[in-house]
Amino acid sequence: MRSQLLCTFTTVYELPESITQVHRTYGVDxxxxxxxxxxxGEQNVxxxxxTYNTTSRMKxxxxxxxxxxxxxxxxxxxxxxxxxxxxxxxxxxxxxxEWENYTNxxxxxxxxxxxxxxxIKQLQ
Numbered sequence: 554m555r556s557q558l559l560c561t562f563t564t565v566y567e568l569p570e571s572i573t574q575v576h577r578t579y580g581v582d583x584x585x586x587x588x589x590x591x592x593x594g595e596q597n598v599x600x601x602x603x604t605y606n607t608t609s610r611m612k613x614x615x616x617x618x619x620x621x622x623x624x625x626x627x628x629x630x631x632x633x634x635x636x637x638x639x640x641x642x643x644x645x646x647x648x649x650x651e652w653e654n655y656t657n658x659x660x661x662x663x664x665x666x667x668x669x670x671x672x673i674k675q676l677q
Contacts, residue, residue: 556585556603560617560626565596568676572600579606590626590659590673598676599659601626623652626673627660634668635660 563571568589576584587602601617619626627635636648659671 556605557607558601558603558617558619559611559614560628561600561602561611561614563598563600563613565591565598568598568600571598574611575600575602578609578611579604589676591676592659593672593674599626599673620652620655623656623658624675625652625655625658625660627655628662630662630666631660631668634662634666635670638668 561571561575572587572589575587583604583606585603587600589598589600591598601619615628617626617628618632632650633644635650637644639650640648655670657673659673661669661671663669
């Protein structure tokens, strides 16, 4: 069975309860490699983890991707928005992103589809 990389959004204050809820939703044995990152200068936190339980989806959770070399975390929608932004509005699947420019960043889109690049730091 193939694992899925998920991202759950929470805050510093809600982090312990959010981690507990992740384990309840997906099963303690089905959650691996959990890492939590805080937005620089904010109270927002994202928890990134692999799970084999893909039948459930916790509220405030999305499927996510990671570029390990640069520790960039991104959604496919954000990657597409980034390519359009850098490529004169054209979505070209062969476009090469300079990942080094997005080291320790979370790339997302907002509700309107606008690209967001958020500096993050891993919590211990």
